[in-house]
Amino acid sequence: MNLCMYLPNGQSDVKVRAGIIGATGYAGAEIVRLLAAHPNVEIAWIGSRSNAGETLSSIYKNLFRIVDLPLVDHEDPEPEVTADLPVREAILKLAQDVDVIFTATPQGACAQLVSEELLSGTRVIDLSADFRLKDVAVYEKWYGIQHAAPEFIREAVYGLTELNREKIRETRLLANPGCYTTCSILTAYPLIAEGLIDPDTLIIDALSGVSGAGRGAKTANLYSEVNESVKAYGVAGHRHTPEIEEQLTYARRQKDAEAAPVLVNFTPHLIPMNRGILATEYASLVKDGDGAPVTDDRVRAAYEKYYGNEPFIRILGAGSCPETRFVEGSNYVDIGWKIDLRTGRIIAMGALDNLMKGAASQAVQNMNVMFGLPENAGISMIPMVP
């Protein structure tokens, strides 16, 4: 029994003071839930534009008697002081009090508030897509909005912890990955980086629980519209596509720096469940020089090379199909695969909890790395079944 990763919570004396913008969305509220139980964090304030003045626990009653802070409006945190200030200056009032700000906000919002002055005193972990893509033109094309702070894109670090740990340590601006992308990239990365599959054949078919669609009051996400049904959406046009492609291009260029960008088909589906993402990925295995097919051993070796020592990635092995229930409520990603000798393809599968490793707990994992805390502090929960 390997319990080592569950033992030494709180072994660090560091205390990080944190603020959360966008706390009433599912990802924001999940960050609050995690930080409230984190041994090295004090929550300084939590923010919401639409519910400013209320307590978060009047909406998320799971937090009743646990987090009873009032919600502040980050664009107007102290009305008598900040009423006439632009957002970038108003937010500095809130920033004075904290070491880190989490932004769980709609696309574009974080870019509007970052500034050199902000980042000089406070680190920012952004859960939106604002700083995930290095090419601002790609961002503006897929998201359809102008980027308000392109000058910070370069320094932002893409927060797939397992792939970028060293850069994450030092960054002031962390671009936390999307839920689909975390799952899709982690499942395919070693196979591409180790040259086992032809990236041009990669097809990612992904299934998501409904919490990924957010807490906005939209008819399409009503219980009776979603329950007892399944559909694809955003086919050949979902915004997570370029994020996946950029990261997998880095994988491809591990062996050939001149390799063409990876293009994938990424098809998300909405599934009637609260949490969870499953990515089923198809690609043709490369042939060896002698034409021998890639074996399960080589696939396993590739995954072990990248994730063998990772506390939060579990390699289930050949023939094993991950299930979202087995990662629910945790920071784990489970990966399995099957080689089909008939067609020469591999089917690789990854599963995670979209609000945890796909959003909030990965954000906390990144915070832990950024502040030198034990990487599993506050996020070592065992998945809950059923």
Add this chain to the structure above:
Amino acid sequence: MNLCMYLPNGQSDVKVRAGIIGATGYAGAEIVRLLAAHPNVEIAWIGSRSNAGETLSSIYKNLFRIVDLPLVDHEDPEPEVTADLPVREAILKLAQDVDVIFTATPQGACAQLVSEELLSGTRVIDLSADFRLKDVAVYEKWYGIQHAAPEFIREAVYGLTELNREKIRETRLLANPGCYTTCSILTAYPLIAEGLIDPDTLIIDALSGVSGAGRGAKTANLYSEVNESVKAYGVAGHRHTPEIEEQLTYARRQKDAEAAPVLVNFTPHLIPMNRGILATEYASLVKDGDGAPVTDDRVRAAYEKYYGNEPFIRILGAGSCPETRFVEGSNYVDIGWKIDLRTGRIIAMGALDNLMKGAASQAVQNMNVMFGLPENAGISMIPMVP
């Protein structure tokens, strides 16, 4: 408003007497439900080995006061007469009374009871896989059992009504297709038959509600094991694969009788909902002689050519994603697609109700064709939303 297909129920005076073997499974009970309201059918008897003597309505209380027949044991229908008879002779007692027998039984059961004497007097519609595959070796390999009546495979007609209507009219032995296969084949068939895609690139990613797993008391299908989770299963080895491949090979050979068999990757997933199958299919579009990509118009034309006059196949069109809720409780198949110019692939999607068009209502549709009834008799229900 096109109501024509809903009007003339009961316009035929024919009365077909039917028996159902395996009535306590979900597909069997669904056939009983459909036949009980069918204007041209009388249910003569319903059978179940495990619940013989009980009424079906004591189990399926939706049928209370509607179908109150007792269940008979088809291997021993009249204990004092048939106790010592082998199955093939015992079943003749039941067959005397009916024009058609539906077998909604485990693999192998139907093959054990068909005989020349049975088929001389009664037509059989088999919902198992026993007579779906023309190559008995393929059957025995994928199902792992010896075929008990290979001599009838040749005459059996594969009951995808829309593709085989003429042959269905005359057959004595109808092999009703599987649920995944009906959806997978109908979605891809015109694209292959019209040469729009490269069949060797075809990947079928399919999602199914849990009723497809049957009513057997298995831990894996308990509510708390299936709910709030999703998984792939039978990856690269699901039994519906050869059935899909055989039919799609026929499609490919429409233009080239010598073409190689189609091999596909077919990956089913279990989704927490009762009913419904969604197939998301990926394939590379062929290039024209001049290198121009295939257009939506050509895709639509292909679907229209095959299904334009079909009452139960609805072509939703380019950019439209079918949802299982919009076919639930009906015999419809909804098909949509999206061309991805970036990758040169088409994503074609089909949706149906696995217990209806994927099993029971297609069986009734085939019965209607076999007995010269209006094809929509008893199966023209409008899908129920939500």
Add this chain to the structure above:
Amino acid sequence: MNLCMYLPNGQSDVKVRAGIIGATGYAGAEIVRLLAAHPNVEIAWIGSRSNAGETLSSIYKNLFRIVDLPLVDHEDPEPEVTADLPVREAILKLAQDVDVIFTATPQGACAQLVSEELLSGTRVIDLSADFRLKDVAVYEKWYGIQHAAPEFIREAVYGLTELNREKIRETRLLANPGCYTTCSILTAYPLIAEGLIDPDTLIIDALSGVSGAGRGAKTANLYSEVNESVKAYGVAGHRHTPEIEEQLTYARRQKDAEAAPVLVNFTPHLIPMNRGILATEYASLVKDGDGAPVTDDRVRAAYEKYYGNEPFIRILGAGSCPETRFVEGSNYVDIGWKIDLRTGRIIAMGALDNLMKGAASQAVQNMNVMFGLPENAGISMIPMVP
């Protein structure tokens, strides 16, 4: 096997032309679905304020190729003609074309459009609460709005078909009951009318699927807010309470015209499922003169007296617990009960489909009665399991 109720659809030559106001809500769309397959109905027009100009089938794609009428705005049906008219006059344009109008509209809307002129030419079946309560003061207190047409309350007939069939035949204005109320009243009515229980002890604990909350875009009804949870709501204040109490008071006054009004505790709960209402009702059984407890036989006799010949009420019997799945998609109400000798109480239980017998199919049942059609025409569907 009793199939008689399923056979002779379409035996009447009558054609009723119908219009539906509020067709994009769940109840309204369900009426359209039922009428589209009804052998004696032609749908003349369907209305929606918010989606006027669109087709209903672009929203409810289950109706694709089946009902492709555009939606009209009932407050402005012919813009060039009706733009300046008040609602009551504008609606007369639409009324000219139909025999019956169904109003599946928010509280107050139907009262605003009925007029003597309208009712002179067209019959109205209102699915809102506007004409259900005979005491306008009670209506205005519980619904918090002023009644716009109290002069029609008196003539309106409460459409619990099984209890008011004769009055329904003749009425111009039918007040279709609420979903909770249909279930609650039918379960308790015979027990009170026959004097078997003490009405002052009656407690109604009810569970409803989420479609009962409507299709409005409210955060509280999002999938991820409702799924995997259950709650009571409207405790001691739900609007269906006075409707239940008024009808059960009539029951009580069957034997004693001077009896006090019935007051009940009615507690609705929201359950994570699409359809279905279950009412679990508790009451103390009366003692006979000799102190002997009420028996199952007497309970059954009471139910048989009221419902023994009813096609759509199924008396399951003593010790039998109705399940909503066994009535789903149908017009049935299933009723069972259990006597607890330890406490001297009866627990009576009723189940129905809230969008069918709780709304749309009961509205059609009432229409059938009003127009002399077979009472089961268009609504004889067998419940669908699973």
Add this chain to the structure above:
Amino acid sequence: MNLCMYLPNGQSDVKVRAGIIGATGYAGAEIVRLLAAHPNVEIAWIGSRSNAGETLSSIYKNLFRIVDLPLVDHEDPEPEVTADLPVREAILKLAQDVDVIFTATPQGACAQLVSEELLSGTRVIDLSADFRLKDVAVYEKWYGIQHAAPEFIREAVYGLTELNREKIRETRLLANPGCYTTCSILTAYPLIAEGLIDPDTLIIDALSGVSGAGRGAKTANLYSEVNESVKAYGVAGHRHTPEIEEQLTYARRQKDAEAAPVLVNFTPHLIPMNRGILATEYASLVKDGDGAPVTDDRVRAAYEKYYGNEPFIRILGAGSCPETRFVEGSNYVDIGWKIDLRTGRIIAMGALDNLMKGAASQAVQNMNVMFGLPENAGISMIPMVP
């Protein structure tokens, strides 16, 4: 923000060695999950009769890489040694190694293995009903089995931690309460003990998620049998009834030691969700001497008196309806109520997670008390929403 209860995990140096019998059921596996992350516990062994030899993590893959112990057969833990021993002697082999044994076993199993010798060296926390009822005749009547160790009933302590904390500290044999009962009793106890309601009018209507039905392979608990439906079951006969009645009788006798036993109507319902119990309880409020009705203030005072300092009971207050999602994954019980002045009744509502406070986390809470650990050690998780 009150974070105090989340901080000082691991503040005790005590290490408790634990064994779990029945680890493959939902409650047993939940205990393992909790203990694996408990700062003061080492899991010595885990047991299962049906899966002996396998690892628990091959079944509960959420535990993969976390708990990889093999399962032992508690009736035959060391085959070469214990094969011929009766259960009570065989279990002593396992008991040598641990301080506490949790039994998450079917009714009757725990009674068969306890003995003076066992309890002399090891404390037992039993999650079955074997030692919950003080009257062995009541046990044998409601459970239909003979009690194998009635001599230990007297010393067993009923483990509703909040009501029996002092006795729990010292006991060797802890009878952990049922899930329905924990919720039902805690909600009603203060109201009865403080004399605010008439216990003879108490009706408990309860709703449970499906995990409460266990992990046995029963058709009735299949996904497609349970999903999209709701039903009452065990009406007027559920086994948790006498347990509720016994404890509430103690409440009644707080003020009058001679008071009659409490008899209740308890009606459980099965709801399509994994976890959660909601109890909706109805009772007539007593009248004061001056006839004034009981007020919300007096109700609140009663709850505050009993639970005001309890870390795991949250008094939501008047007019507030608890929702199971807000306690899911936690040890909390949320309680709210509504007074209905029209009928003179109170509707009190309680919610908990049936596998946590209703089983496993309450068992761990009791273990913490028994071993002098911080009461919240290992069970202070914040509920997870959605």
